[in-house]
Amino acid sequence: MQILKRFLDFYINGSIHVALSVYALVCMTGYLFEITLIQIPALFAFFGTIVAYNFVKYDALARTQKLQMRTELKAITILSLLSFIAAGYYFFQLSKTTKMIAFVFLILTLLYTLPFFPNQKNARNWAGVKIYIVALCWVGVTLFLPIIHSGISITTDVYLVTFQRFILIFVLILIFEIIDLKVDDPNLKTVPQQIGVKRTKMIGSGLLLVFLLLEIFVAHLCAKSLLMKVCIAGSTLLFLLFSNEKRSQYYSSFWVESIPIFWFVLLMVFG
Template identity: 25%
Template sequence: MVWIRKVFDFFLFSSIYIALCAVIMLWQSGHLMHLSFSRDYYWFVFFSTICSYNFHWYLTQHSHNGGDRILWSSHHKTTHLLFYFAGVIGSVIFFYKLRQHGLVLFFAVLLTFLYSAPKIPLPYFRFLKLVAIGKTIFLTSVWTYVTTILPVFIAGQHFNHEMKWFAASRFFLIYGICILFDFRDRADDRDEGIRTMVNYFDEAGVDRLFLFSMIAFIFFTGGLLLSGVSLISVLILMIPGIILFFIYPIAKNSVSDYLYYFFLDGLMMLSALLMALLPF
């Protein structure tokens, strides 16, 4: 029905969905690494994600891929703006509550801002387009830092081997997903003067980069066994990577916003959902 489609589009394209992905990934970090951290951090990440993604899409004017998201955004600029301000207010409130961790939180805020800053139509930010060759690595690092590394700081813990294996595992899973996004958006990046690593490779080179990411993901995920993580947990962690590997040739030849922003983004939280729902 039409109203169901409208509700789903709102949930997905207003970035509520991706914000929930981030929160669920936080839960997994706490669960798997035995961390106890304030609920305020969950809210901070939720509102920060709402803020940053709506800011990004408010500034996005067009795309070679067209698609449902860019069309939805063009008709809902006011919605993006309202969600952006709601995200700012929520982020500030919970930043204040977590102010004892202000330095590490500010670093996350700065990294997040710099990702979208090249889209700001002001000369002060144009130079960032010239240094965006690591955009894919940059975005992957932000997600890994916020959902995997920062929880350790917030919990007042020190990194052990289990945490390092898990952070590396998550990094390469997200990196594999981001490679697909960059491959799809390569024409847009060229038009905007953003030089990414994917734009420097031919298609075979992108395939090799993706394969390297998947091998690294399997290696670091398997390494968790050396830190005492159960075999069933490791197998669950591997499931989204295995799905990503097999969906890669399909996704590479698709521009479907629902495939990318619902299915591929959802792979980041899939293992967390399985851990929460399965009786292990």
């Protein structure tokens, strides 16, 4: 049992689970827009997410030497290095325009982590900005990256999926912010810090309703697609309503981050 827990902790702390969520959303984009060569951007996103998330989580602590190189961290370092090599391999297989888009999100990640100016905080510590940067990066990498790589035209359906995906990621981050309320720096000015948990849940619930209403405007609306989105919105709503500061890391870092994977599985089974 202890071995299983260590494996699960490594799986979560090494950002493999969140990378699978990103991979699932990229593959979902491939399915929705009939992109046949989806694996190159999907695998680039998967390995790139492991590198980016581990860099964001452990860079500051490593630079201030507050993090000891225990066994798990050494394994995460090796995983990140191998993922960096793999991400580089798939990066060079992307189209020229897609590489430029990927580079933009790399800059956003660096801006999110490192202070670009002397005596200034990084973007992660800019009041109220973190949630928008993270949601924007997720939408850009999981939606626009594969679409641009495949040369697909930006249609109305693309914009609708953009809004839906941004809303879903935004609400998922709200759940994280509620759970992290007791450990987050007050200067971050996260949504729950500014308006309280109750109002945050009300805003998240309203956004999930918008998420569903946007489905009405999809060009080829079908009952299966609507039912799947109802399942995803309902699952997310339950996680949102039952979120609080006392929840364990598995509640958010495993179960909440499983929602995109769950959505993709539904799409593969019933789509």
